[in-house]
Amino acid sequence: MQRIGVFVCWCGSNIAATVDVQAVADALAKEPGVVFATNYQYMCSQTGQDMIQEKIKELGLTGVVICSCSPRMHEATFRRTCEKAGLNPYMVEIANIREQVSWVHKDKAVGTEKAIILGRAAIAKVQLNTPLIAGESPVTKRALVIGGGIAGIQTALDIADAGFPVDIVETKPTIGGKMAQLDKTFPTLDCAACILTPKMVDAGQNDNIRILSYSEVEEVKGFVGNFEVKIRRKARYVKEDLCTGCGLCMEKCPQKKVPNEFNMGLDNRTAIYIPFAQAVPKVATIDANYCLMLKNGKCGLCSRNCTAGAIDYKQQDEFIEEKYGAIVVATGFNPISLDKFDEFAYSKSPDVVSSLEFERLMNAAGPTGGTLLRPSDRTHPHTIVFVQCVGSRCDASAEKGKEYCSKICCMYTAKHAMLTREKYPDTEVYVFYIDVRTPGKSFDEFYRRAVEQYNVHYIKGMVGKVVPEGGKLKVQASDLLDNRQIHIDADMVVLAAAIEPDKSARPLATKLTASMDTNDFFTEAHPKLRPVESPTAGVFLSGTCQGPKDIPETVAQAGAAASKVIGLLVKDKLIGNPCVAKPNELMCNGCSSCEKVCPYGAITYEDKPFRGPNRTTLIRRVACVNPAVCQGCGACTVACPSGAMDLQGFSNRQIMAEVDAICK
Amino acid sequence: MKTEDMIKEITRISGGNPAKCMKCGKCSGACPAYDEMDYHPHQFVNMVLDGRIEELANSKGIINCLSCFACLERCPRSVEPARIIEAVRVVTLREQGKNHLKPDGIPAILDDDLPQQAITSALRKYAK
Amino acid sequence: MKFSYYPGCTLSAKAKDLDEYGRKAAEALGITLEELPEWQCCGAVYPNATDEIATRLSSVRALSNAKKAGMPLVTLCSACHHVIKRVNHDMLNNVDIREKVNTYLGTMEGAEPYEGDWQVIHYLEMLRDCVGFDELKAKVVNPLKGKKIGAYYGCLLLRPGKEMQMDDPENPTILEDFIRAIGAEPVYYGMRNECCGGYITVEDKAQAKKRVNAITDNARNSGAEMLITACPLCHYNLQKNADEPIQTVYFTELLAEALGVK
CATH class of the missing domain: 3.30.70.3270 (Alpha-Beta Plaits)
Structure with a gap:
């Protein structure tokens, strides 16, 4: 027979308001094997923990039952407490009388009765508990970062800085991600490329970082400290070690009509391409869907012109297998498809663009060389209408759009509006908003500048219909503060499309056995206290794969994820879970x-x-x-x-x- | 009827849910009858929530709403204002003597080409 | 291919063209449209109020009879289609409505309960999904070459998209695909799915005029020389209330012409 101590926690009023903690302690004191039962306001506090330790020593307890919050919350805490007092940590059982009792019941009598029953069950279990000793496993001192946007780059740089080797797996031919496509960044308006490309170069040159571009994670086995990952290196038909990135192949390629994804399809690229000038690695890739040689064996111009002899039409996908101690997910986001919002005529008029497209139209390296021209006739737009919240904050039963706020749109729209007015004072800019959400350092000041200094017309209301006619876009919208419907003949309409996790996230989560929410954002181990860890041990989260974020938040989280990885990799051995x-x-x-x-x-x-x-x-x-x-x-x-x-x-x-x- | 019950009744009949509204105004941005309505689609939603149903019952809005469902289709919150406007109209017309269109008035509006459905639908919409 | 057919009141009187050409074209396509016996007026407007039962009964009778006949139900008038399809949706998804309707019809008429488990499609859906626009194109003997036609959808055919399930309510293609199939050229214009004013024509002519003018101006400025519709009320409004009307015809008339049976 065990000698069991029962400790009932009030959790302030969280438990005590709906459970008679004294009655629970009294009832459980009568259970067989129980030699001591008490209740206390905060069992997890230092005083509470001291009391448990004293009682273990004083009464020679061989088992402990804590009636408190969920074991997910404090099981580890109480196990440590008891271990320090000389008790095997697996002789501790938690009866969850908060989440399973006080938070779900209103009637105190019912709650008390259920708490006693759960306590009794825990006591019955402790009777049969045996001391368990956890095994140890070694740690592979190498990290894998999946995704090479600003989140992945920052995480990799920080891990590498601490002296651990890191691999970045990026599905595109270059790292850089969404940030590489941006023009200026809010709220300081510094150029995205100017602050991102040095980091890309750092990553490319860092001895501890290996960039596996144009690659995908194929299979993940193992566990924390000991992951075995199979990576598919997609055939780019160019030998990476030989290509110098001179770009001659692109000049010679006769297939020049490939929609350029880096410019959001607003212009074309060649079949062999380097996505943009600052790409890392600066290596050409052949797009097999368009290459004439790969499609019908007739061409070969790039190969003939490559002085480095880097072209290899026979290249096949290759697989490499590598061991890692930790994995960081940084798969990022995409704007949603605007297919279901054609009341804004997105699919009908080239002058209705998404915000990311507008970003490219403002960018010096974009399709218009940084001069704002509307796509249909390459003329200067004099009236631009911005529409906020397209596909964000939608009710689930509307069956289109996302339920969440995409968080970044208010600020980048203010940025677009301001930059437009700055460069083209003859252009009238209207922003239709539902709420302007600017909670961030210097954010609201930034938005006010757009209104006060740049005279951007902010209108509380929503656009209901856009009708293209005679080279104009007839915009019909509500102005709620004025209680009127307004009609604007615009030259361009810019839609702030909601953002969603990259499509690769869901299959990757399955491979990692990491959990996701219904929106396909990765779930964190605890929403407040463990925000960069996945509940799956050894898997960490960086950037927008976890939820909508702007660049500063992404970078902060990327660093946080890196520090968690470093904390894991510095260990030589991990204590396992003996409950196997x-x-x-x-x-x-x-x-x-x-x-x-x-x-x-x-x-x-x-x-x-x-x-x-x-x-x-x-x-x-x-x-x-x-x-x-x-x-x-x-x-x-x-x-x-x-x-x-x-x-x-x-x-x-x-x-x-x-x-x-x-x-x- | 008490205001609270009135709100419940309108909501029940409409099959919609005005509490879901986030006050974006897309309904009123989409509405082709906006200028003819004294109270506009977004106001119907808000005023039903506020219990100001009497004002809506006496408004031109319940007559001039075209039931074209543009607001319903484009509502991002599934509030579907067209349903709420219809519910206010139905509740109003169900009261004795509140019919907007009476059969006696029909000959005056007929012309040779007017399709039957115009009269049927007007009677369905404006009378009970 | 055999279908039950629901013509509706207006097609038997003021919109005979829509009906007659529709029947002839169907025959030319090898389709049998069997008119439902003793069909009743659909009521012309869908009863939005969820507590209205009587106004749903005629639609349920039509659906139930089509089910008995064992053939999917085809409708032609946009309004009838809207009403019957939405009532069908109610019968399938709204337990309260389903039970009340079935209790009434069961008690009063001894009818079998109906569970919303029969199909009602629009004539255009029949062309698209059962005949196929490619197949239709192959059967065209008199392609309407060079005709620039604007498709006028109006509101009832498409909305609410979740219930009508016919096409994308904001970016429909079914009528444009139809126009292409008969050899003509579809003209996109943004107002094609905006309301013509509908029944407001008997209440407020000025409002109807305003709506129709906005539509015809936009269609004309976008290059449309003719509009086609499936709705007699739209047809009336577009022709009667526009300051400068564009020729508006029923899509079945062009179909019959293209198939050489006009």
Whole structure:
């Protein structure tokens, strides 16, 4: 029989308001094996923890039950507390009387009764607990960063700075991401390229950073500290080590009608291309969908003209396999498709553009060389209408758009409006807004400058319809403060499209077994306290893959993710989770059921000698669990037909004892 | 009827939900009958929430709304103002003596080409 | 191919062209349109109020009879289509409406319960999804070459998009594809899915005029020489109320012409 101490936490009024904590302690004190029960205002406080430790020593407790918040919150805390007092940490059980009781029940009598039942179940479990010792696993001192935008670049630079090697896997031919496409950045209006490209070069030249551009993560195995990742290096038909980036091939390429994705399709590029002048690596890539040589074997001009002999039409996708201790996801965002918002005539008029397209039209390296010209006739627009919140803040049942605020649109629209008025004072600029959201350092001042100094017309209301006619865009909108409908003949309409996670995020999350929300943003381990960690150990989050963010926030989070990675990589060994599966070899019949259901590949089979009747030896095939790979999900324990597999710390007996205690 | 009940009744009949409105005004930006309506689609939503239903019942807005569903289609919040306007109209017309169009008035508006559906729909819209 | 057919009141009187050409063209395409026996007026407007039951009954009767006949129901008038398709949507998705309608029809007429489980499509959907515009193009004997035609959708055919499920409500293509199939040239104009004023014509002619002028001006300025429609009320408004009307015809008339059966 264990000697059990029960500690009931009030959690301030969080628990105590709906649970009679005294009654819970009194009731649980009468349970078999309980030698002490008490309640206290904040059990997780230093005083609370001291009390637990004192009681362990004073009464020689062999088991502890804490009735408090969810084990997700403080199980680790209380395990540490008890360990310091000499108790094995796996002799501690948490009864969750906050999330499962006080927060979901209003009636105190009901809440109290349920809290007692849950406490009783925890006590029943502790009775059967055995001390567990965690194993250790080594740490591969190398990190993988998936995505080479500003988030991935910053994370990689910071990790590399601490002396650890990092690989950046980027699906595009160059790193740089969305920020490389931007013109100026709010609220300081410094040029995006001027501040980004030095970082790209740093990444390219850093001895600790290897850039795997035009590559994708194919498969992820292993666990924290010991990931094994298979990476597909897509055939770019150019030998990276030989190409000097001289650009002669682009001059000679006869296929010049390929929509240029870097300029949002507003102009064309050649089939062999370097996305932009400052690309890193500055290496050409052949677009197989358009290359005449690759499509029908007739051309070869680039190869003939390449003095470096870098062209290789026979190149195939290659796979490399690498080990990593940590993985950072930095897959970024894209503007949503505007297909479902054609009341703004986006698909009907080239002069209705998205904000990212407008960014390219303002950019010196863009399709118009930085002169703002409207796409249809390359004339200067005199009236521009900006529409905010296109596809953001939509109700789910509207079945189009996103429910969240995309966060960056108010500020970049103010920037676009201001820059337009600065460069072209003869252009009238209207911004239709629902709310102007500017919570950031120097943000509201920036927006006010657009209004006060640059006379941008901010109108509280929304555009309801855009009709192209006679070279104009007839904009019909509401002005809510004036309670009137207004009609503007505009030359251009700019739509602030909502942003969404990159399409690669969902399949990547599956490969990483990392969780996502319904919008396909990666979920953090804790929304406040662990914002850059995924709940999957060893997987970290950087930038907009976790939620809408501007550049300063992205860079801050990228650094935070890097520091978490560094904190992991400096360790030589990781303490594992001892709550792993363990087969009873005498009962195992080697049927392979458990191996088939194990999502982590932790189970193998061995032929082992067993003593048979009359001093004979029998060789039997039995299951073996690799405790470093097992994540303790328990799937095998359910699949095992002979009941040979058990999860340590959650054995079938323990769980049945809990159920019995609840049903008593 | 108490104001609270009135709000509930309008909301129930409409099948929409005015509380979802984020006051973007897209409905009124989309409305082709805006200038003919004294109260505009976004006001219908807001005033129903505020319980100012009597004012709406006596407005030109319930007559001049075209039920073209532009506001409903483009509403990003699924408030669907057309449903709410219709609900105010229906509740108003259901009261004794509140019919806007009476059968006696029809001969005056007929012309040779006027399709039957114009009269049927006007009667459905303006009378109960 | 056989379909149940619901012509509706206006097509039997003021909009005979829409109906007659539609029937002839269907015949030329090898389609049998079997008129529903004893169909009743759909009411011309969909009852938006969720507590209206009586105004939904005629649509349910039509749907139920089509189901009994075992053929999908085809409609032609935009308004009838709008009403019947939305009532069908209610019967499938709104338990309250479904139960009340079925209780009434069951008690009063001994009708089988109807669960919204039958298909009603517009004639244009029949052309697109059952015949196919490529197939239609192949059957055209008299292509309307050189005709610049603006498709006028109006409101009822497309909205609410979630219920009508016919086409993208803001960027529809079905009528333009139809125009191409009969050999003519579609002209895009932004007002093609804006309201013509509809029934307001009997209440406020000036308002209807304003709506129609906005549409015809935009269509003309975009290069349209003719408009086609599937709605008798739109047809009336566009022709009668515009200051400078553009010739407006029913799409079935052009279909019949292209198929050589006009």
